[in-house]
Amino acid sequence: MTFDDFLLAFFSLDILRQAWPILWMGLQQTLLLSAVVVPLGVLGGTVLALLSTVRHPLVRWPLMAWVDLFRAVPPLVLLVFVYAGLPFAGLEVSALGAVAIGFFLNTGAYYGEVLRAGIESVPRGQMEAARSTGLTRGQAMAWVILPQAVRNVLPDLISNTLEVVKLTSIASVVAMPELLFQARQAQSVTYNATPIMAAAVIYFLLLWPVVRLLSRLENRQIAGRR
Amino acid sequence: MSGWDRFLDSFFNLRVAAEYLPKIIDGFWLTILLAACIIATGLAAGLGLAVLRALGIRPLNWLIVFVVDLFRALPPLVVIALLYFGLPAAGVQLSGFAATWLSLSLVLMAFAEEILWAGITATPKGQWEAARSTGLSFLQTLGWVVLPQAVRMVIPPLTNRTIAITKGTALGSVVAVSEILGAAQAGVSFSFNPTPLTLGALAYVVLFFPVVILGRWVETRFAWKR
Known part of the structure; x- marks a missing residue:
């Protein structure tokens, strides 16, 4: 195969022009999907992290089991289970519904672990001092502890969010028309690898700045900790 | 049949379970094999790149940083799609496995x-200087003095990342690898009953x-000592 053949198979401008409209739709869908599942995951994670401050064994053990269970099952398995399984239980879920449920369970558990570590990294004295100024437990948590907790684990939060955005690509498996799905469609119609290549390039351009930022934050974190 | 009976019949159907359990067990071993291969080559390649980067050859380091950023930014499923559906356009047909x-x-690389590079840079400079002054060569210093300390420092993030990427073996089901999820999905479509998916999810939990x-x-064992 000559170099020209290679270019034609992977970087054909003609094919790209044809496929661009549906790739663009796919990109929008990916962004929309991220805008739904990231807040859902953060919400679930915050609830789990707040529950983890309760020391009672009846809360503590089920909570740990919940988090570890949903960290043990691969997200794609969870997604397929929800999407293909629930209809058998008489619950018809749309692809978006299945993605939302699956991501809520999976990424919620991950965000929960990150935020729990953050809350634990805030010295006890902060809570005691905040309570002694007359703030309620809830107020102290919301205005004193959580802001510090989030700042302490910011790199992990960003890293987790990056993983969640990347993970939206598995929604293609349940026929959500997001970027990867559209690229696969275009590829199977045109018998050409350009659309998938284009999708990869789009993902890379979209997420590279985040990766760079993370790399800096992480290096600083490790250097500061030695 | 009451709702509860129907639920049991759908998700915990013993007849279907007995029929498809051997397939799921085959998938279980295939998942372990795939995971072991990924961990071995991924970690070895990652270590190799970190050592190359330590040599401090500018253009080479830029290339390494680019490759690393690339595979941190691309969703694993997109990489799989590119290799499995895209490469045939270049005349190379890889198996799903x-x-x-x-x-x-x-991705693991x-x-x-x-992570390893962060550990290497976090090892105090004095360690390098002291080791070199005893007459060790650059590579000896790296191998016997710096890396052991660096690896110890980064074991927690390295372990967690390895686990997360290993769970990606489920993505193999998209390219017809009959690992656990693939075997379970095949079972569902043959039996028209979601019990194989329940078994699959259980297999992942067991694993x-x-x-x-x-x-x-x-x-906790290798926690950062501040």
């Missing part, structure tokens, strides 16, 4: 390099629950 193995190895617990233990 090979495509998944190669893709996830590249990128993350492992990044990864101990691993997640191990990750937790490693995290």
